[in-house]
Amino acid sequence: MTGTLSGKAAIVGIGATEFSKESGRSELQLSVEAVRAALADCGLTAADVDGLTTFTMDTSSEIAVARELGVPELRFFSRINYGGGAACGTVQQAAMAVATGVADVVVAYRGFNERSESRFGQFSVAAATQVNTNGLDNAWSYPMGLGTPAATVAMQARRYMHEYGATSADFGAVAVADRRHAATNPNAFFYGKPITLEDHQASRMIVDPLHLLDCCQESDGAVALVIVSAERARDLAKPPAYITAAAQGSGRDQFVMTSYYRDDIGIPEMGVVGRELWKQSGLVPDDMPMAILYDHFTPYVLMQLEELGFCGRGEAPDFVKGGAIEIGGRLPLNTHGGQLGEGYIHGMNGIAEGVRQIRGASVNPVSDAHHVLVTAGTGVPTSGLILGAS
Amino acid sequence: MAVRPMVNRDSTFFWEGTQAGELRIQKCNACGAKRFPPGPACQSCEAYDRGYDVASGEGTVFSYVVHRHPPVPGKELPIVIALVDLDEGVRMVGEVAGVTDDEIEIGTRLRVDFNTIDDDLTLPIWRKL
Numbered sequence: 351m352t353g354t355l356s357g358k359a360a361i362v363g364i365g366a367t368e369f370s371k372e373s374g375r376s377e378l379q380l381s382v383e384a385v386r387a388a389l390a391d392c393g394l395t396a397a398d399v400d401g402l403t404t405f406t407m408d409t410s411s412e413i414a415v416a417r418e419l420g421v422p423e424l425r426f427f428s429r430i431n432y433g434g435g436a437a438c439g440t441v442q443q444a445a446m447a448v449a450t451g452v453a454d455v456v457v458a459y460r461g462f463n464e465r466s467e468s469r470f471g472q473f474s475v476a477a478a479t480q481v482n483t484n485g486l487d488n489a490w491s492y493p494m495g496l497g498t499p500a501a502t503v504a505m506q507a508r509r510y511m512h513e514y515g516a517t518s519a520d521f522g523a524v525a526v527a528d529r530r531h532a533a534t535n536p537n538a539f540f541y542g543k544p545i546t547l548e549d550h551q552a553s554r555m556i557v558d559p560l561h562l563l564d565c566c567q568e569s570d571g572a573v574a575l576v577i578v579s580a581e582r583a584r585d586l587a588k589p590p591a592y593i594t595a596a597a598q599g600s601g602r603d604q605f606v607m608t609s610y611y612r613d614d615i616g617i618p619e620m621g622v623v624g625r626e627l628w629k630q631s632g633l634v635p636d637d638m639p640m641a642i643l644y645d646h647f648t649p650y651v652l653m654q655l656e657e658l659g660f661c662g663r664g665e666a667p668d669f670v671k672g673g674a675i676e677i678g679g680r681l682p683l684n685t686h687g688g689q690l691g692e693g694y695i696h697g698m699n700g701i702a703e704g705v706r707q708i709r710g711a712s713v714n715p716v717s718d719a720h721h722v723l724v725t726a727g728t729g730v731p732t733s734g735l736i737l738g739a740s
Numbered sequence: 741m742a743v744r745p746m747v748n749r750d751s752t753f754f755w756e757g758t759q760a761g762e763l764r765i766q767k768c769n770a771c772g773a774k775r776f777p778p779g780p781a782c783q784s785c786e787a788y789d790r791g792y793d794v795a796s797g798e799g800t801v802f803s804y805v806v807h808r809h810p811p812v813p814g815k816e817l818p819i820v821i822a823l824v825d826l827d828e829g830v831r832m833v834g835e836v837a838g839v840t841d842d843e844i845e846i847g848t849r850l851r852v853d854f855n856t857i858d859d860d861l862t863l864p865i866w867r868k869l
Binding site: 501 | 864
């Protein structure tokens with residue numbers, strides 16, 4: 351794999367705050383707490399950090415986080431755009447930085463009061479009025495009344511059902527799997543609260559065809575990940591999760607949540623990510639013992655299974671049947687409970703679960719989880735990772 | 741309060757059109773390619789020289805949603821919002837007025853109308869043919 355990023359860097363530390371509906375602290379404090387926890391996890395200190403990366407959407411700048419942590423100097427700082435699509439992209443940035451010697455210890459962080467303060471599930475006038483091309487793009491949907499994440503996804507979900515005969519119950523299989531996994535995760539918001547498919551079907555309609563239980567929960571919390579070179583990783587406290595592949599992807603005629611003007615209104619941008627992940631890693635879908643697929647809304651999990659090549663186009667409704675995506679099934683997904691069950695930390699909590707699986711430290715361990723595929727936000731320009739035990 | 745569109749010099753013609761009761765689609769003056777949403781550079785021939793056609797105002801539902809929660813500024817819920825494939829070959833998002841969720845499906849034929857919000861803003865809105 352000379353000449354690629356594969357195996358050159360690793361995630362060595364993970365940290366998080368609790369996931370709640372009201373943290374009671376500032377977003378900056380949440381991020382600082384998570385970064386400290388991640389550094390403690392791998393035995394490094396703030397003095398070792400020389401790079402920070404986060405989402406463009408994050409309200410806590412790299413310099414603010416560095417000040418609170420007491421990081422003396424930063425040699426690398428970067429932001430990734432497009433909402434939750436940034437999640438794995440931050441790790442890719444960090445991996446590129448440490449692989450090239452631009453920085454030695456990079457922390458990727460994301461922290462917000464996304465339930466108690468700015469709720470992403472609400473209609474965002476701010477998104478419609480931003481002074482840039484994203485705001486101009488939103489002129490074609492928000493004024494017409496289409497302006498919540500659930501509504502924009504529902505538009506794609508309806509078309510997917512029409513084209514492939516998928517049903518709401520097929521989407522419900524994702525919710526049931528996630529909530530089953532969350533039920534045994536003490537850190538999950540829905541710990542001890544599994545649901546049945548009947549619960550899913552009986553939950554109220556939010557935006558037809560999406561029920562309440564198709565939608566992730568708005569959450570407060572923060573997650574941080576420490577990334578160093580593969581060489582340095584071997585000397586640290588916990589088993590490294592090597593970055594076997596890292597990719598970003600944007601598709602033809604791409605928009606943010608409203609890529610409606612191309613023939614395929616699905617998520618071909620995840621296909622871009624998938625093809626690059628398989629190429630970089632030399633692996634194929636059948637090599638994956640499990641995956642963490644971004645699940646802010648259930649239909650996107652089905653579409654991702656197809657875009658990533660786990661099944662053919664239109665075959666995901668059959669693929670997810672019969673517990674196939676639950677622990678013990680052919681491809682367990684979102685073993686932490688996902689964003690539907692554990693918490694919605696913009697995908698960063700899913701990367702942390704990928705690391706725990708590689709370490710054998712998940713509350714829902716998948717036997718011999720030698721590789722874990724993790725994806726970032728869907729419906730937007732996005733990213734993905736394959737983490738490896740070696 | 742209705743949500744107002746961000747407008748720049750690439751999209752002004754569209755919003756002037758709705759105020760004049762016209763649904764305007766960008767058309768390249770060099771090669772004739774139509775597109776929506778509009779933009780400054782032709783995706784077919786790279787020209788920056790553009791005008792517009794006035795659409796017939798009829799189209800077909802490609803997909804749709806019924807928005808029930810949470811609140812939408814300036815709207816009384818639920819509302820039906822569709823992706824409309826115009827007969828001219830471009831696709832737009834639009835609210836469909838006067839239909840309930842069992843009166844619309846993929847393939848339903850619609851005709852555009854214009855919803856005057858105030859002196860400065862008129863939104864296209866769709867009704868069942």
